[in-house]
Amino acid sequence: MNTAYLTATGREVLVFRTNIRFKKDLRQIGPALEKEPGVLKWNVDREDTDKVLRIESMQVTPETIIQLISREGFFCEELPG
Numbered sequence: 001m002n003t004a005y006l007t008a009t010g011r012e013v014l015v016f017r018t019n020i021r022f023k024k025d026l027r028q029i030g031p032a033l034e035k036e037p038g039v040l041k042w043n044v045d046r047e048d049t050d051k052v053l054r055i056e057s058m059q060v061t062p063e064t065i066i067q068l069i070s071r072e073g074f075f076c077e078e079l080p081g
Contacts, residue, residue, distance in 0.1 A: 017050040019075040029072050
């Protein structure tokens with residue numbers, strides 16, 4: 001299920017539910033996300049109950065992000081649109 005939406009600049013925004021809670025968690029996933037070609041910008045709303053990860057990208061699949069975050073030891077699932 002692809003629930004991505006496009007921004008005015010043509011970038012895709014992917015949205016995920018995670019269990020990323022702490023700054024140390026951000027430091028852990030940051031390098032992996034920044035190495036991923038196509039990930040242009042990312043942030044985690046740690047105040048939201050779903051710990052929402054938003055990714056601005058060019059041609060990155062939700063499955064790629066889920067695998068990447070899971071490899072770092074965190075839960076990640078795409079949120080329905």
